[in-house]
Amino acid sequence: MTNQSNRTAVKVGDVEVGAGQVVVQSMTNTDTADAKSTAQQIYQLHQAGSELVRITVNNEESAEAVPEIIDRLHAAHCHVPVIGDFHYNGHRLLQDYPLCAEKLAKYRINPGNVGFGKKRDKQFEEIIQVAKDLNKVVRIGGNWGSLDQKLMAKMMDENALSAQPLSSSALIEKALIESVLTSAQQAESFGLGANKIIVSCKVSSVQSLIRIYQDLHKSCNYALHLGLTEAGMGNKGIVASTAALSVLLQQGIGDTIRVSLTPEPNQARTEEVKIAQQILQSLELQSFKPEVTACPGCGRTTSEFFQVLAKQVTEYMEAKMPEWRLSHPGVKDMNVAVMGCIVNGPGESKHADIGISLPGTGETPSAPIFIRGKKTHTLKGDNIAGQFIDILDGFVKSNY
Secondary structure (H helix, E strand, C coil): CCCCCCCCCEEECCEEECCCCCEEEEECCCCCCCHHHHHHHHHHHHHHCCCEEEEECCCHHHHHHHHHHHHHHHHCCCCCCEEEEECCCHHHHHHHCHHHHHHCCEEEECCCCCCCCCHHHHHHHHHHHHHHHHCCEEEEEEECCCCCHHHHHHHHHHHHHCCCCCCHHHHHHHHHHHHHHHHHHHHHHCCCCHHHEEEEEECCCHHHHHHHHHHHHHHCCCEEEECCCCCEEHHHHHHHHHHHHHHHHHCCCCCEECCCEECCCCCCCCHHHHHHHHHHHHCCCCCCCCEEEECCCCCCCCCCHHHHHHHHHHHHHHHHHHHHHHHCHHHHHCEEEEECCCCCHHHHHHHCCEEEECCCCCCCCCEEEEECCEEEEEECCCCHHHHHHHHHHHHHHHHC
16 A cells, blocks of 8 residues: 555655655754754654654754754764754744755745734745755645734634634634645745645644645645644554544545654653654555564463563564664564464464464463464473574574
């Protein structure tokens, strides 16, 4: 199954957007003026699988730090395209810091705060002119928390006079779509090609996001960046993002995605990348790493050994992926089963590329190993985990 959005293809650095595969994006939360910390976090996000990384460029100090950030990444052999996120003063920073403008692969601007009143069109055109001169991509990203107030007031007045007025939420959705599409068309009128434009409409409501992007998909051919803004923390953010993105991705809508999680205290920023990848992999749109099928446990599996082994195998493969991605690229399609008893264990293990069926409560203390449907080993003793990981490692080296 592949993404069928058929958007206008956009090239961001060396990354193709709208060319058939969905691109995973993330964003740093460091102070961009701290070039060392920002470059380190970009590197970590890229190592986790983020193909594009966005940074905040909100003041002179951050704009001045951008060239050093990019140079640090290149010194570490990391060439991930870096996106500058501009609000309010992007026109000035891009012009006053030309090296910043040159080093960034893409600019993200919000039509709701690019400028106000008479200055809006002038400042918007200044940003587009820089992008045009430097052959850069621009994401025109609206957000319902910062809608163009002039446009919103105009639409509210018109809605009040309508024979069938829209609800406030429907009006906001319509205004958001009109804001980004009008701005994208305006950017084209200033000479920026459609193949340099990505659009997005960010909201924090699952149903609103689905309706908006279904309308966007029908209304334009621009590449679409997809994500639920301010998704939240923990399970709430994961579930809401998965619910919204899965519906749209299944319909072939979305060319780049980001899972905007509020990190738990001390949680790695890379968690949002892993979740975005897992959404795509669960939908069978793309593969990023081997899948582990694991038993949920029941009264037949009173021992926690299968849980520990499933965790060990998953962590082992995640640790090996940076190496395997280069030496054994096909391993991303591998399926591993770690099962806990005789009911489904042998069957699930046979369906996997490699699987282990652990003994349940009261079962014979032995663990058969299946490789591509055939029983090849029976493990016993106190080091079943270590033995299985050794067999797994050998399987990868021999088959991928």
